[in-house]
Amino acid sequence: MDLDAVRTFVAAADAGRFQDAATDLAITQQAVSKRIAALEKTLGVRLFTRTARGARLTGDGEAFLPHARELLLAEARAVASVRSGRRALRVDVIGRRLGTATLLRGFHRAHPDVALEVATLSDADAAVAAVRDGSIDASFRAVAARELPDGVEATLVLDEPLQLLTGPAHPLADATVLRLDQLAGHRIWMPGLVPGAEWTAYYAELATAFGLSIDALGPNFGTEVLLETIADAPDVATLVGAEIRLSWPPGLDLRRVPLEDPTPVYPHSLIWRADNAHPALARLRAHLRPGARAATTWRPSWAG
Known part of the structure; x- marks a missing residue:
């Protein structure tokens, strides 16, 4: 299975429009359409229903999406097993159009020499597990620090x-x-x-x-x-x-x-494994130093 096509499918599912997925992936909209058409041919099903204003997942698309995310995570693990000294910094965000993705783009603009791989995992549990096993270097999530496993740390970076x-x-x-x-x-x-x-x-x-x-x-x-x-x-x-x-x-x-x-x-934290020695991780953490919290805000009890 073509993992670039799988990656494009996930980006289109997250964005809701092929044009937005093309922007997120820095490719043309025609390339997005071709990749998804090839993936649909491989699977023998339609993954999207095209409309004038976007693309909606079909039932088969909804069923395939969590498995597509797992395929990309498996790819990241495979790459990490042989490229630990030279690989890109792998960072998970909830969505490519949310505030934490904007933070990550700001880091990229400030440090264009740092190679980045951006993932969108399904939820905080999957993100924490990926950080713990090393398939992801860092993740932006709303988490309770006291509930993190040993060796995994978190700090608030955006309210x-x-x-x-x-x-x-x-x-x-x-x-x-x-x-x-x-x-x-x-x-x-x-x-x-x-x-x-x-x-x-x-x-x-x-x-x-x-x-x-x-x-x-x-x-x-x-x-x-x-x-x-x-x-x-x-x-x-x-x-x-x-x-x-x-x-x-x-x-x-x-x-x-x-x-x-x-x-x-919404309290976004950066989470990472304490013993992760990737040099770009330290630069990301330094770039994301949190500011002072305002007194007249509401956040959930578990956010601290």
Whole structure:
């Protein structure tokens, strides 16, 4: 199986559009289409349903995605077994368009001589296991340091504020700023919440603390469909990180409203194995020195 095609499939699944996957992988959109078409031919199934605004995973695509991630992780382990002295720094991020990916791009701009390999593992447990076994050098995750295995360390590198994302007909759309308690009674749709993931635990505690109605029901067809639904609905909104890169067609009049008093923040930590001697890891840690925490923020109890 062509692992470049598998890597392209995972990037397209994460991005929701072939064009965005091409940007993330620094290849052309035509190359993305050819690789995925070749992979579909190899597997004998359709992995995506193409639409005018993006690409949605089919049932077969959903079934293949976790195995595709495992294939890429196995590749990283194989490379690490023979290139430990010369290999690129392998770093895991939750998503290539989230705030931690922006941090990693900032490191790359500051240290262009450091070779990077970027992965997107399924959840924090998989990321911690990959750090522990050495197949990943570092990972950006929201974790409780006290629950990490011996030899694995973590430090907070980004408190990312959350914002409310609404369409123009939503009753909160014209607000310049909102308090969390003002969201009570409004439906917040987040179909990307999956059982066991660290972000699911975060939003569960947030909902309990402020009486929010966070709805994770319904199939997750990707960012494009989520944005379209919110743009057209007067009674549906979602929560997004302030650093996430979102783009939508001009016809979708979406609004991002800051949340304050307190500001909910998603606590991104960098995790690594204490005995990892990769020289670029020390440079990454030095680049990501955390700043002071603001006093008027909310974070989950397990984040410290």
